[in-house]
Ligand SMILES: Cc1cc2nc3c(=O)[nH]c(=O)nc-3n(C[C@H](O)[C@H](O)[C@H](O)COP(=O)(O)OP(=O)(O)OC[C@H]3O[C@@H](n4cnc5c(N)ncnc54)[C@H](O)[C@@H]3O)c2cc1C
């Protein structure tokens with residue numbers, strides 16, 4: 001019979017989902033090694049300025065989780081990646097590579113993959129000029145601008161007019177993915193609302209084909225952005241963005257009203273689709289994990305978080321998800337590991 005404290009879980013990815021999984025397992029008295037490829041913990045949450053659905057500060061959420069991980073004794077290895085694994089009778093022998101190509105080996109009784117998602121490359125939509133017109137950015141780049149402007153560190157003058165185009169790379173079989181990326185309607189509403197909060201006299205236009213706000217408080221959040229912050233939502237998909245006298249000309253049709261619309265904006269924010277990142281693809285190869293046709297990890301039939309033999313998953317590596325959902329999935333993956341360790345006693 002093995003001692004509980006001898007069990008070791010390896011958590012791969014130090015975003016909010018991986019942190020929560022690590023805290024859950026370590027809190028139950030097991031040893032946890034958390035491997036994060038970048039120099040800092042936090043993943044995408046670290047890059048956010050403000051968060052839907054309550055305008056909360058993501059830095060506070062993150063710091064709370066980092067402190068909790070420290071308190072529960074999670075061993076954090078930043079700058080490390082898993083490069084190979086070998087299946088053993090009750091776990092994996094894993095090789096890590098860290099700074100200066102330093103290699104280390106460890107034995108893991110269970111693994112949690114929490115490698116997150118990445119944004120689709122919106123330059124596939126040449127008609128929107130991403131990469132050619134400096135005023136055209138994706139949602140993550142705009143989040144960084146918002147942070148700089150709010151701190152008074154912005155290098156560029158604040159925009160007077162911002163246009164947001166939704167579903168870029170999502171729900172599009174020809175250039176992107178057929179699926180809806182689930183959280184970009186909320187990200188767009190949040191970012192447009194923040195522009196209006198920072199500069200109440202600015203103008204914000206959101207061009208949409210559809211809007212999806214399925215979550216507790218989400219519909220109310222989008223409504224408040226439209227009704228209280230006066231962000232203008234227009235149903236229509238701009239065909240092209242053209243540069244004009246240092247600004248960006250957007251022409252489309254308001255398909256609800258049946259009238260043409262013409263906007264001159266200083267910035268255009270493209271709500272890029274979310275797709276599995278290279279880390280997720282790599283982990284599915286190394287641990288022989290179940291994936292869907294896009295490369296997102298796919299829980300095994302009837303299992304909440306298990307994606308392979310003694311391997312669990314959480315967060316954006318399964319599908320686009322907001323912080324709260326990633327936390328819940330992290331807790332579920334952690335609970336799966338704890339239950340597995342308890343069974344083995
Ligand atoms: C522009 C934008 C705005 C957003 N705004 C909000 C918001 O307002 N509110 C909200 O609730 N959510 C928001 N989100 C969603 C939020 O960012 C995600 O819910 C959250 O980041 C998911 O956490 P995660 O841990 O699953 O993934 P991530 O945050 O992506 O973390 C994954 C981590 O894994 C690491 N990793 C990847 N591969 C490897 C590897 N091979 N080895 C080791 N480490 C690896 C990465 O470096 C990263 O640190 C936003 C997302 C975007 C893109």
Ligand code: SF4
Nearest residue numbers: 167170180181184185
């Ligand atoms: S969440 Fe909204 S913006 Fe994102 S793909 Fe779905 S409908 Fe489009």
